[in-house]
Amino acid sequence: MLSETIKTLRKQAGMSQEQLAGRLNVSRQAVTKWETAAGTPDVENLRAISALFQISLDDLLENRSPIPPEQEFRFHSVTEYDIDSIKDFDITFSGANGVVMTGYEGEKLQVLLGSDRIANLDSAFKVKIDDIKKRIDVDVRRFAGMTESNAKESLHILIRLPQQYVGKIELSGNTQNLELQNVRAENAEFSGKVSRTLLNGFSGRLELNSNTDMEITCHDLNGPLDVNQVSATSRLTLPQGLPFCTVTRGILNSIHYQQDGETAKDFSLRGEDAGHCDNVIELNGIKSELIINASSHKIP
Template sequence: MNFSEKLKDLRKTKNMSQEQLAEKLYVSRQAITKWETGNGLPDIENIVAIAALFNTSLDDLLSEEKSLLTKHEFLYESSTEYDLDEEKRLDISIGTAHEVIVEKTTEEKIQIMLASNKISNLAQQAKVKIEENKNLMDIKIKHFPDLTEMQAKEDLYIFVKIPQRFVANIELSGIIENLRVRDITFDNLEFGGKMKNGSLTNCSGHVELDTSSDVIFNTDNFKGKVDFNQIHADSVLNVKNGNCYLRRVGTRNRFLDSEGKVIELAKSRRSDDYTTEEFKAYDFIVEIAGWKSELKIVRL
């Protein structure tokens, strides 16, 4: 079943008209008709919104389509490679981008690829600068003045491929629409800045999300821990193929279920010992910290 058929089936299962679905997605009814007749695909933001609305995954929605989220064929590309011979902490400053994909490579060099379908002079508009010392590799994506923030936000893709044997601690910062981390094991990955959508697929480690923006986050075959360190944010975590233990710290933070009802925890869980037998039944831990934030847990 392709995307158009799945969308129509999901809509009818929920007894929604095209007009009602259009209102929930803030698009026109004509757009819904176009998607359901196979005459086009929604943009990434609407695809993510549809997945969240119907409690399904992006992979299920787009199993027969070539997803924009995993597309590796672009009109314009600029690549940088740097040899690694030992484990280093990676500090990667993105700036502004539409999507950042982090994954492993079997080669012993870090690879950074900038890609776009619209920024024709990409190699002159954005550069990768790498500085290295004994324990740290500092990577910066430098934008030149002619590349506007709007252009970068709409059509700049950044692929980061890291040798698995040298992966340990990764720090990412920037203003991005989508972050995808897949097929990689790490000790710690910390993101700081603004993000709309994120995903962890077939990977493990400790992830810290330091962002006050509302985030729709997806996990699929993830093991480890995810910290939502947010201030006055309303985020969603879609969980597929795994079960999670919920831990709340900070002030006035709470978890919600898929219906928007508060999940009551038995205790504050501030001093949980993750080495006990109790935690062996869980694939990963979700912690909400910060202040006055809500995190909706949707189990797919």
């Protein structure tokens, strides 16, 4: 329900009803009505909520929170750290089933660990945060005999970055699923192993360095995307009609095209149009293939 989504977003941002009301220039009673389903925000307030929490109107109205609340996991832990200036974030983890990174309008770095199977979450993992001048180092470490295999099966990592203080992002580790949602960064780089990557509302240059076959899904594209691989075949799905151009570098690399899964001719921008396009998809590395699939259907 929309009421539960608004309540969840407010709590995740660490806001009281009074604070949310102040940010939206409405009464606290209005917020109470929204959260109890006694009333519904009008269009202007829906847009304001969407902008405040960096969530699309579609996701807001479809009741999909940009990050699952920790209550959705049977076991969870939260680590927070106050940020007061622009920082580069260097985040490492040694294995997880899924990693979700999102930006939000707040002043705390939040790292949430969740699992339905790992009961000793607090002793099995520790989140170490070091504030070094203009950089924040985050290290999710395994302890108590926890194996990477178990972590990749049962651990979920949810990272919330205070958007106003985000500079560059480096993320490294091994995971089945990586999601970047509503994050703006000058440059973001992932290094490690990942099977599925989802981009939804990410803005900036993104580098994916992984030698595994990847399924990359883009709800949108707002900047360059570099795919760096060795002897791998990956597939990138994006909405039909989204403008982009391509660059192939490295040794024996190739880019191919599909429309709704069927082989198609090159539909990337060329010539002068490509020169004015910010969405540059670049394949680099050795002996790798990238299939770019344009989907006419709604991307899940």
